[in-house]
Amino acid sequence: NAGVTQTPKFRVLKTGQSMTLLCAQDMNHEYMYWYRQDPGMGLRLIHYSVGEGTTAKGEVPDGYNVSRLKKQNFLLGLESAAPSQTSVYFCASRPPGSFGQYFGPGTRLTVT
């Protein structure tokens, strides 16, 4: 199993550009999450999904949109990137009945 994979690994955007980050998991997990982690900080939850076709806001949702059209994929979109969105983005998934989340390797995004 590949576990949780994220695409791309690195990206540089100019202010105002848009992009989509892809998260894929092959563990058939119901729940999926997008976090951001700024230097020296813990992870903050952006959006999450409890199943295919569902999404919900986390702690810091502004400026981001998400979609979960297929159970194995969770997409994070930035419609108009801002320098404040420079961060490392992590995707995670977990099955119901377990508290442990499985994380992807992260996407390092720089907005200039």
Place this chain on the structure above:
Amino acid sequence: LAKTTQPISMDSYEGQEVNITCSHNNIATNDYITWYQQFPSQGPRFIIQGYKTKVTNEVASLFIPADRKSSTLSLPRVSLSDTAVYYCLVGDLTGNQFYFGTGTSLTVIP
């Protein structure tokens, strides 16, 4: 959403046992306690979870007192490769809002 408090950093020599304590005074009846380990430039890795008393796996032990207002992650005989940030999380299985905090940065010294 139960928030947690951990020491910002700890140092330990190789081969010693390390105990990292997390305070969670507002823990709810249905909440579980989970610990993660994060190496630089990697995503966090789930280590252990527990509800009460003691839990042990091949990586660590988790001690939870009767009042559940704190928990202690115990790493036996640490090595240099255990240098990482450790996060304590509290929440219930039906919830999806998790507070990671800033974690505890453990440095293992040769």
